[in-house]
Amino acid sequence: MTTIRNRKPSATPPDSSSESVAFDPQINERLAGEVEKEIWFRISRLPGKITRAVEMVPLFLLCLWLILVYTNNYGALGYWEAFVRRSNHFRDRFTHTSFAQTLGLDSPALNPYSLWRGVVVISVSSIFTYLCLALLFLRLELFHWKPSLLESYLMEAKSSFLGRYLPESWLYYIFNLYQSEHAKRTRNRIQNRDHRATEDHIELAKVVNVVLQNLLISPFVVFLMWMALCQTGFDSVNILQSPRSMVPPVQIAVWLLIGDTLHFFPHYIAHTPRGSKGIHHKVIPHSLASRLENFLRNAHKTHHRSKANIAIAAWYCSPTEQIFFNLFPVMLGPVVTQIIADKTGNAEVWGTHIVTLYVWLLAGTASSVLAHTGYRSSWNDPGEHDEHHEYAFGQRSVNFGLTGFWDSILGTSGTKAAEGAKKWQEQRRRHAALAIASKRTGIPLTKEQQIIAEQPMVDYEWVDKRVED
């Protein structure tokens, strides 16, 4: 093993007639097996594992929050304080305009946080996050199902102002690069079916229309949350003082538990197959339970018009669902913990801080879109929610929660997506180990070894063809 690892890579592939052993693909295979067991190799795979489990955008927002908290606590940079002072200045200038005074936006009832900071900043940043992520993935979707679009863009680029000045070979190079990168990513699509919106522009327009309506509903719910918070001791917290380091992680864990619970149970009841009785029948009278089932199923039906997931359709749902399944569960937690902090006299430490609230709400929006992308990548794995959409209202419907906590307790977790993810990760790990082995031995990988990570890992057998659209 030592001799193989220490061998310098040769500039040219060895001659097979004189060094037939060097071409034995088993040498790389064996060394790759050893590489996979090495501790540093396992450590190098950890970041991907963590981001897939926690998701990239919430992780990014968590890092942002850490920077804000620590730079303020230690006085090194003070980004949060600078942001608050700037926005205060902006708000003061705005509230002195005749426009704001006519509309009553300078009302002291809205101080010290103001409607602008509580409703406008939260709503605009959430809508912006949703649209950016959704469009980023829609681009991938459209090229996956409509590759001809790429060619028509190439033609347009050639005849454009830019095309007249750039050599044609450069344009082809850029497009080929883009196409091959794109092809690599689209192989990671989890479901072997397309969303109707990718084939039918009327359906796409319908999805966009419903999503825009839901995006416009969200500021009203944010307003309600903000007004509820303003009735508590929320405004007594000094906004310039960043929260104590241990507070936001604990609060976010509590909000996640509250949000998961409030999302899970209506969702679980909505998916109860007709004729069978879920746990809610044990808690409330049968007739009421059946009525609740019908109400929630009808509210949730629109969202399940998507059998295959695409990012832009994350909030493709009825207004009732948008308010009760998506918005209330994430917005109630911050109000509840603030009320508890007030009642117990701990608002100074355990009161909801606006910086934690921003991170929480943006991460919630981003997670919602990322759960619907339909593509597995080294940093995001939406397989569980794909499985949820695949089986929808059938007997085998699974994965109703946000975190998997209640699903594991009540035995409603699916297994297919987890199996697929495990295979996918094993395959990527093997590919990385083979590449390292080849570098160490100087023996090039065979074609079969090279394409290991390119094979689709989709287990098409789990596509449920019996479930009606």
Ligand SMILES: [Zn+2]
């Ligand atoms: Zn559902």
Ligand SMILES: [Zn+2]
């Ligand atoms: Zn969904």
